[in-house]
């Protein structure tokens with residue numbers, strides 16, 4: 130009996146000694162800043178930064194292997210805080226939000242066939258590019274909705290995706306998910322948008338959608354030089370520049386929309402002029 | 403004796419609509435829409451421009467790599483335009499619109515009868531490749547690639563696929579009745595190319611006349627054997643066919659050559675015969691035009707590039723309540739939104755259905771009835787895979803072997819919840835391919 134107790138106790142002691150030594154020998158230096166940075170990060174673990182989770186990004190920032198503003202969700206505020214922890218200067222730009230550059234919904238855009246299948250834009254896109262006559266437009270099946278970790282996208286009853294700017298963190302997940310490549314990240318302060326992505330020539334675009342950009346260039350002429358540029362029959366906003374709101378009135382198709390002060394899309398994604 | 407395989411279904415076949423119709427030659431239409439890429443694998447590269455004059459059989463697109471084939475002009479004429487057109491495979495595809503000059507004049511060197519008895523395996527592969535021959539059962543995989551197995555994968559059996567298990571279609575059936583000798587000659591070339599002398603002609607029992615015809619023709623020829631297969635869908639799918647004939651299984655992710663077999667559709671054999679013997683590239687094929695939505699169900703010999711509109715007109719037009727036009731059969735075919743689609747090398751049939759015959763998908767939840775598991779010929783769990791796909795959990799669809807799915811549609815056919823199962827699987831496969839490309 131006693132022998133057994135002593136043997137077991139002895140084994141236990143030997144084992145713990147081994148552990149104690151191992152802990153010394155294999156100890157990993159953890160940077161105390163890692164924890165602080167992790168604290169500062171939003172903790173959404175959304176992966177938008179490209180790393181598996183917030184703690185991994187924190188570690189990389191502390192090691193100097195990632196930038197202090199690599200968390201798109203935290204944005205400016207978090208970047209500033211991390212800059213403080215790391216003892217570096219931060220003077221960043223402004224918050225980006227996503228926008229769907231299409232206003233062709235079930236009422237104003239033509240369909241080329243009746244889609245009956247999986248409720249997913251990528252699936253529909255694999256079939257003749259989806260049911261919309263316009264091959265560039267929003268399919269309205271909400272693959273972006275599923276991809277957004279922050280519930281910032283809705284499919285409107287008229288069949289088009291809309292981004293709720295206040296909830297959007299600019300993480301860009303939707304940009305990646307959309308098979309039509311029509312979601313763009315733009316500075317949150319910009320209010321004027323050309324809600325079309327069609328590179329079809331004017332006449333063809335007009336046939337397929339009542340609110341399509343027909344490439345007439347009226348807006349280009351009305352806007353400051355370089356603020357709106359033509360790209361293959363499509364007028365594209367240069368978001369680096371300020372554009373006066375009244376430029377929107379020039380558009381004969383009603384494709385250009387100006388959002389209200391909260392930058393919510395209440396009046397957007399609507400019909401023609 | 404042929405074996406069965408696990409699973410499968412017994413759909414309504416409706417073969418009688420067209421199987422008794424001899425193949426009619428479709429007259430030269432006013433325009434042809436010829437897609438520049440007509441094979442699975444690497445797309446071909448266009449070599450003509452708007453305004454060019456072309457001769458019949460002239461190359462209008464070159465092979466874009468090894469797993470690729472050239473495309474030839476189906477007649478002589480002028481290229482009116484080049485642009486995107488709806489294609490039977492479900493995409494908008496770049497094509498040349500050719501206006502025939504009516505002369506139908508062959509390019510230099512084409513259409514010359516020659517002796518094929520002396521061709522070496524390499525010559526055969528080259529001929530088949532240069533003639534743009536692809537799998538004509540619908541898969542359009544370049545035939546010369548199938549004829550070039552690596553040395554460590556010896557092939558000991560050539561199976562001629564005349565199963566034609568898709569409902570409605572009869573193009574292979576007609577070809578076997580009308581061009582049996584040519585098919586066997588084409589098959590002999592394939593056998594020589596891969597050095598096998600065991601050739602099995604596999605035909606489902608619902609084509610007794612074709613079985614008899616082939617039996618008579620092969621009588622006394624030791625290398626050939628005719629197998630009458632049970633009537634079950636998808637008997638004609640490569641893996642199921644190989645199992646039925648040889649009892650060998652193609653491993654997961656593998657090819658028929660991994661089971662020592664080569665499968666060639668009977669139409670492909672015929673195309674190879676014409677390429678070798680007559681020096682004619684692949685510019686026409688037999689198309690079954692059938693279903694309750696067409697006035698005169700027919701089998702026609704149409705040039706590649708003939709629009710569905712011209713074909714429908716040629717077959718008497720649509721009936722009043724035609725609701726759906728499918729390229730291929732109703733199980734694996736692809737619904738068309740426009741009759742401007744044109745015949746491609748893989749277009750085995752055009753099926754036109756009335757509204758009450760068209761199944762609607764409903765995206766209902768899976769009720770876990772298990773029917774799909776009972777019919778899946780690949781032994782998959784379509785229920786689980788579709789649920790993962792719905793939740794965008796594509797890694798799990800891969801773990802559940804979605805890549806093995808042959809997209810036969812048996813599961814969707816029996817699903818009481820009318821779930822668009824195959825579409826889920828196509829989507830999952832596309833995602834998995836995309837991811838594996840990204841990670842290298």
Ligand code: SF4
Pocket residue numbers: 229250266267268269270271272273274289290306307308309310311312
């Ligand atoms: S924005 Fe893109 S992903 Fe979102 S609903 Fe429209 S097409 Fe689909």
Ligand code: SF4
Pocket residue numbers: 226227276277278279280281282292296297298299300301302303304
């Ligand atoms: S809307 Fe797009 S960018 Fe904005 S949070 Fe959602 S996924 Fe991210």
Ligand code: SF4
Pocket residue numbers: 777778779780781782783784806807808809810811812813814823824827
């Ligand atoms: S479509 Fe795929 S999952 Fe469905 S039965 Fe056929 S092989 Fe199985």
Ligand code: SF4
Pocket residue numbers: 767768769770771772773774775784785788813816817818819820821
């Ligand atoms: S047949 Fe349909 S409902 Fe039944 S288990 Fe399969 S997917 Fe689910």
